[in-house]
Each structure stands twice: as C-alpha cells, then as structure tokens.
Amino acid sequence: MVLNISSLLSGEKNKIDIDYMLSVSAENMEGAVNLSGVIFPEEARVTGAITDNAGYMRMTLSVTLPYIALCARCAREVSGEFAIDFERTVVPEGMVEDAEEKEEDFVVVENGMLDIDEQLSEILLLDFPTRILCKEDCKGLCHKCGKDLNEGDCDCPRTEVNPAFAKLLSMFDEE
Numbered sequence: 001m002v003l004n005i006s007s008l009l010s011g012e013k014n015k016i017d018i019d020y021m022l023s024v025s026a027e028n029m030e031g032a033v034n035l036s037g038v039i040f041p042e043e044a045r046v047t048g049a050i051t052d053n054a055g056y057m058r059m060t061l062s063v064t065l066p067y068i069a070l071c072a073r074c075a076r077e078v079s080g081e082f083a084i085d086f087e088r089t090v091v092p093e094g095m096v097e098d099a100e101e102k103e104e105d106f107v108v109v110e111n112g113m114l115d116i117d118e119q120l121s122e123i124l125l126l127d128f129p130t131r132i133l134c135k136e137d138c139k140g141l142c143h144k145c146g147k148d149l150n151e152g153d154c155d156c157p158r159t160e161v162n163p164a165f166a167k168l169l170s171m172f173d174e175e
C-alpha cells in the first residue's frame, strides 16, 4: 500500500491508522532465497499507525503472515505464523541528510506518499526465518535409506560418533 500522508504533513491530522491485508508470495519477493518453497495461504495482516509529534513522524507496524513450509530436516509440512513489529522514522524529502546523520532506520516520503509495502518486503527478506523446523529436536531423515527418524530408528549401520562431537556436527548440519 502506498499511503497518502499529506494530512499529517500539513498538520491537519497527527495520526493515521494503518490496517490492511497484503498479498505475499515467494515469487513476488525477488531475491528472497529464504522464501523459496514457502507458501503463504493467507494474506498478511498489516496494522499500525503513523504519528506526528511536533514534526517528528514515526511509523509503527505489526505484521502477521501465516505460512506453510517444509521442515529443513525431515521435509514434513509445517504451518506457522510469522509475526514482527517494527518502527521507522518518517522523513520528508529534503531532510534525508539529517536523518542519515542520526544513523537510524528511516523512510522517505515522496510527494506526500509513503510506500509501506516496500518497507514490508525489506522486513520479510531480512527477517523471515531462513530455516524452518517442524520441531526444535527434529531428528531428520536417515541419509542412507531416507526413513523419517522421528518415527523410529532404521536398520542402517550408524557410525559411532562421540556425543560431544555429534553435538558439534549438528551445529553445521544443513549448512
């Protein structure tokens, strides 16, 4: 959504509420390697507000996005909901340099318009989990026979690994 915030800029209002649904798909998020194979069965709900406090404008947003993905270890289907809150300082064009000096996250308003979806794409690209597991301790599949080890051991010979070393190895799995 591109929001017209001219009523804030003119001082006519000091708050604009935001509440809309955003359609998201891995395909329309270009470069989102972490979203490949992830399906979004419902639209994202975006709520929040832009407030103006004596010329200091702040945008606060909450996003909830239901997803379906495959467990990175056992390939079982996992459904969940990604939720994130974030804030940005909203800066009118021409005042960008000041904002850069403050070294904080900010968005620039162009011709009174604020592109919220662009902010959301950035957040999803950066913060959506890169690796989804069906459960923290998912045992994954046997590398030899492909059996789901969550359902029990298979008969494949296991190389005995020192438990301390195995723990270290598990830190590298799927990398």
Ligand SMILES: [Zn+2]
Pocket: 071, 072, 073, 074, 075, 076, 133, 134, 135, 138, 139, 140
């Ligand atoms: Zn799993």
Ligand SMILES: [Zn+2]
Pocket: 142, 143, 144, 145, 146, 147, 154, 155, 156
């Ligand atoms: Zn096996």
